[in-house]
Amino acid sequence: MTDLAENIEEQVLETQVAGRGEAFGVQRMTPSEAFVETMAANGVDTIFGIMGSAFMDAMDIFAPAGIRLVPVVHEQGAAHMADGYARVSGRHGVCIGQNGPGISNCVTAIAAAFWAHSPVVIVTPETGTMGQGLGGFQEANQLPMFAEFTKYQGHVNNPKRMAEITARCFDRAHSEIGPTQLNIPRDYFYGELECEIPQPQVLDRGPGGARSLDEAADLLASAKFPVIVSGGGVVMADGVEECKALAERLGAPVVNSYLHNDSFPASHPLWCGPLGYQGSKAAMKLISQADVVLALGSRLGPFGTLPQHGMDYWPKDAKIIQVDADHKMLGLVKKISVGICGDAKAAAEALIERLADRTLAGDATRAERADRIATEKADWERELDEWTHERDDFSLDMIEEAKGEEGNWLHPRQVLRELEKAMPPHAMVSTDIGNINSVANSYLRFEEPRSFFAPMSFGNCGYALPTIIGAKAAAMDRPAISYAGDGAWSMSMVEIMTAVRHHIPVTSIVFHNRQWGAEKKNQVDFYNRRFVAGELDNPSFAEVARSMGAQGVTVDKLEDVGPALQAAVKAQLEDGVTTVIEIMCTRELGDPFRRDALSKPVRLLKKYADYV
Numbered sequence: 001m002t003d004l005a006e007n008i009e010e011q012v013l014e015t016q017v018a019g020r021g022e023a024f025g026v027q028r029m030t031p032s033e034a035f036v037e038t039m040a041a042n043g044v045d046t047i048f049g050i051m052g053s054a055f056m057d058a059m060d061i062f063a064p065a066g067i068r069l070v071p072v073v074h075e076q077g078a079a080h081m082a083d084g085y086a087r088v089s090g091r092h093g094v095c096i097g098q099n100g101p102g103i104s105n106c107v108t109a110i111a112a113a114f115w116a117h118s119p120v121v122i123v124t125p126e127t128g129t130m131g132q133g134l135g136g137f138q139e140a141n142q143l144p145m146f147a148e149f150t151k152y153q154g155h156v157n158n159p160k161r162m163a164e165i166t167a168r169c170f171d172r173a174h175s176e177i178g179p180t181q182l183n184i185p186r187d188y189f190y191g192e193l194e195c196e197i198p199q200p201q202v203l204d205r206g207p208g209g210a211r212s213l214d215e216a217a218d219l220l221a222s223a224k225f226p227v228i229v230s231g232g233g234v235v236m237a238d239g240v241e242e243c244k245a246l247a248e249r250l251g252a253p254v255v256n257s258y259l260h261n262d263s264f265p266a267s268h269p270l271w272c273g274p275l276g277y278q279g280s281k282a283a284m285k286l287i288s289q290a291d292v293v294l295a296l297g298s299r300l301g302p303f304g305t306l307p308q309h310g311m312d313y314w315p316k317d318a319k320i321i322q323v324d325a326d327h328k329m330l331g332l333v334k335k336i337s338v339g340i341c342g343d344a345k346a347a348a349e350a351l352i353e354r355l356a357d358r359t360l361a362g363d364a365t366r367a368e369r370a371d372r373i374a375t376e377k378a379d380w381e382r383e384l385d386e387w388t389h390e391r392d393d394f395s396l397d398m399i400e401e402a403k404g405e406e407g408n409w410l411h412p413r414q415v416l417r418e419l420e421k422a423m424p425p426h427a428m429v430s431t432d433i434g435n436i437n438s439v440a441n442s443y444l445r446f447e448e449p450r451s452f453f454a455p456m457s458f459g460n461c462g463y464a465l466p467t468i469i470g471a472k473a474a475a476m477d478r479p480a481i482s483y484a485g486d487g488a489w490s491m492s493m494v495e496i497m498t499a500v501r502h503h504i505p506v507t508s509i510v511f512h513n514r515q516w517g518a519e520k521k522n523q524v525d526f527y528n529r530r531f532v533a534g535e536l537d538n539p540s541f542a543e544v545a546r547s548m549g550a551q552g553v554t555v556d557k558l559e560d561v562g563p564a565l566q567a568a569v570k571a572q573l574e575d576g577v578t579t580v581i582e583i584m585c586t587r588e589l590g591d592p593f594r595r596d597a598l599s600k601p602v603r604l605l606k607k608y609a610d611y612v
Contacts, residue, residue, distance in 0.1 A: 026196045032058040032189045034163040037197045040065045042170040044094055046085060046473055047123075048078035052098030054125035054186040070473065070502050073494040075102050077466035079109030079122060080492075084470030086118040088428060088450045088478075090238070092173055093470065096123040099186060100138030107145050108460050110179050114149040115456040117232060119173035121180050122146065128187040142183055151176035159188040160195065167198035175203045177236065177325060205237070205325065207350035208342025216294070216321045216338045217354035222361050223292035225369065226250045227318075229275070230264045231257035231344070233297020233325060235449040239345025243296055244268065246348045249355055251366040252294070253373045255283035258304025259441070262452040263297075266445030269370070272377060275313075276304035278441040278590060281383065282376040284313035289372075291315075295322040295336075297344030299329040301457055308591070323347045384442060388414050394524045395588030402586040409584045412436045412511065415561055416443040419509070422562030424569050427451065427479040428471050432464035434485035435517030439590040462491030465508055469495060472504050479569045480506045486538050487516045493544065499578045500549040506578055507568040510541050513585040521592040526600060530611065545580030556584040 029037070035058050039047075048070045051059060062069050072078040075097040082093030093113075097103050103124045113120045124146075126132075127139040143153055152172035154165040162184070169182040207213060220226055228250070234243050240263065247254045247270045254264045258276030265271060273280025275287065287293065293315065300322065305314050319337040322330055323344055330339035340347055362369070389399055389411040402409040416436070420443040423429075429444060430453040431437040446452055453471060455463040464482040472480035484492075489510045499506050520534040542552030551571065555564050561583065568579035592598075603612050 024197070026194055028192060028194050030057075030189075031159040031162040031191055031193060032061065034193065034195055034197065035166055035184070035189070036061050036065045036067070038163045038166040038170070039067065039094070041197050042167070042200050043091060046070060047094045047096055048072055048081040048085070048470065049096035050075055050078065050098065050102060052102055052125065054099040055096060055123070055184075055189065057189045070498070070504070072466070072498050074492075075105035076109045076462065077469075077492055077495045077498065079106040079113065079120065080463055080466035081470030081473065082120045082122070083109065083113040083116060083118045084430065084453055084467035085474045086113070086120050087116060087453055088471040089474040090236070090450070091119070091474075092170055093118060093120040094123065095120065096125070098138065099125045099127055099142070100140045103142050104140060104145060107149070108458075109463075109466075110146055111149040112455045112458045112460055112463060113179045114151075115458045116453075117177045117236060118179065119177065121169050121173050121182060122150075124181055124183045126183055126185045129185045130187070132185075143181070146179075146181045149179065150181045151178040152180040153183065154180065155183045156185065156188050159191050160193045162188065162193070163195045163197050167200070171201045175201075205343035205346060207346035208323065208340035212338055212340045213347070213350050213354060216340060217351055217358075219292050219319055219321060219338060220250060220294065220351065220360075221355060221358050223250070224361050224365060225289050226252040226292045226294065226362055227287045227290035228252050228254045229257050229287070229293060229295045229298050229300070230254050230260070231296060231298025232260045232263065233323070233344040234263045235260065235297075237297060237325075237343050237345035238449070239297070239343070239348055240264065240449050242345050242348035242352070246352050249352055250360065251362055251369055253283075253286045253369070255280070255287055257295075257298040258301065259454040259456055260298075260452070261441070261444050262446040262449050265447045267447060270373065272373060273380070274441055276441070277306065277308060278438045279308060280380055280442060281309050281311070282380040284308065284311050285376050286373060288313040288315055290318045292319050292321065295320060296348060297323060297325075299324055299326075300333045302333055303457060305334070384413075384417065389586075390588040390590060394529065398587035398589075409556060409586050410558055410561070411588065412439060412513070412585050412590075414558055415511070415583055415585060416440050418558060418561035419443070419565055420445065422565045423481075424479045424566070427481055427569075428453070428468065428475065430454065430464040430468040430471065430482045432482070432484040432488035433459045433461050433518070434488050435521060435589050436485055436511040436513065436585065437464075437483050437488075438518065440483055461488035464488070465492045465506070466495045466498075468506050468508070469499050469504050472506050476504075479573060481565070481569070482506060482508045484508070484510055485517060486510060486512045486514065486536055486541070489541065490538075493541070494548075496545055496548045496550050496578060496580065503576055505572045505576045507565070507572050507581065508579070509565070509581045509583060511585050512538065512541060512582050513587050514538060515587055517587070517589050518592065521589040522598055524589065525592060526598050528612070541580060541582040550578040550580055552580050552582065554582045554584065
């Protein structure tokens with residue numbers, strides 16, 4: 001049994017011992033009681049959402065069932081918080097809202113949770129059955145909204161099935177590794193029924209088929225330069241230690257898959273950093289030399305393997321072994337030699353066992369490979385130290401501008417390096433989408449899993465702050481820090497009120513550069529600096545934070561960056577204080593993230609001839 005399965009069983013046992021989820025055997029109850037008791041049986045202790053009449057009968061008994069409802073400012077924030085809660089705890093994250101607009105507000109965040117493979121259950125109370133189809137108040141067809149972004153949709157079509165379908169949604173969120181939807185007509189919370197509360201079905205995952213494991217072991221044994229890609233599946237399976245052991249057996253460099261920087265400890269000599277956009281040159285140079293790549297718990301998403309830093313680094317002739325718990329991911333993006341449908345942790349254990357007594361072709365070059373790893377990492381760290389500002393013409397212009405009316409504001413790369421140096425142990429960090437946040441991929445290093453959260457392939461703005469609040473709610477003893485640019489921050493900054501109101505302290509860093517930087521970079525590179533809709537005229541976000549009851553700090557000197565973070569984290573952990581650190585940055589920009597999707601414009605009409 002995996003650590004995650006054991007964690008779920010322990011949580012369920014704790015709730016039963018504490019008197020929650022106590023409706024054993026067939027009993028008479030209301031549908032609301034069946035719904036709440038089934039959640040309690042699954043260890044639910046926190047739900048994020050906004051109260052509403054659609055589920056008020058059930059909400060009335062959350063507290064005696066040991067369930068805390070955390071009221072948010074906006075429902076999108078609730079679903080992001082459920083995502084963060086699930087990703088750090090490994091348990092279900094749960095969100096709920098009023099039927100219609102309350103539920104539609106959650107779609108974007110559930111899509112982000114889908115691409116993060118988070119076991120989120122979104123409860124969607126629906127218009128009452130007697131009013132459906134009549135165009136009534138807050139009526140919407142709520143199942144199609146989430147069809148693309150959920151692994152399973154449970155619709156309660158009879159109140160007598162409340163416990164059954166609720167339990168199935170919770171079971172499927174873990175077994176299918178992603179969000180599920182529980183849709184309940186609002187009139188089905190009322191009445192009486194006889195039912196038995198189902199106990200959670202915990203899936204015991206295995207390592208994969210014996211034949212595919214044998215083939216993978218043969219390939220690894222024959223590899224002269226094996227490389228491991230450690231993906232999100234390693235984190236979800238609690239398999240970092242097994243990944244380490246396998247890497248050490250092979251003497252293989254380990255690279256993190258895109259935005260899974262917490263899937264291998266950064267202090268380990270075999271760690272080489274993340275692939276993908278704004279990732280590690282060391283990781284890219286080393287994987288380019290691989291003759292065998294083991295993608296452990298990774299779908300090898302296309303955005304995470306795009307050329308970067310001028311390097312098309314993915315090895316064209318390497319044999320690829322892919323391990324994924326979802327068989328549909330095997331060979332979907334990259335051509336593979338062996339596909340293993342299995343748990344990343346269990347598969348790593350099985351491969352270690354198969355390689356234990358074998359002579360490895362890579363043993364002859366193990367020392368040389370270790371030297372190459374150390375050299376590439378040292379070269380990359382030296383380059384990061386020296387890469388204090390962007391060097392393209394536009395960025396140099398913006399640096400000069402920052403020396404004028406704005407004062408000598410800060411270079412984003414220098415800021416990110418100082419934040420990296422000041423990062424506390426055991427920190428959890430969430431990043432939003434955007435230019436500076438993407439550059440942060442090179443500077444975020446972790447020693448333990450369940451520490452790094454990003455919107456993954458969905459790439460939505462407004463993600464970082466609510467997600468870190470949810471993560472903090474699941475791990476109150478850990479430092480919780482979010483990164484966001486001023487554009488993305490403005491989409492979700494109201495959730496600072498949630499953190500303050502409900503005593504879930506976080507530290508939020510805002511990179512204030514007065515622009516939509518990621519898209520503006522495309523206007524620099526492809527549209528001759530014709531800036532449309534990219535400029536932001538912002539207030540002081542530190543002042544805005546103070547108006548919401550948080551501490552607000554403005555930083556415009558490089559030497560103050562690290563101390564500001566350290567002081568904010570100290571206040572968070574010791575005094576329960578939420579802090580917003582507003583860092584004044586220049587408008588220089590890193591590489592665009594959609595260079596693959598753009599080309600130089602062609603204008604055919606005469607009146608647009610100058611717009612090339």
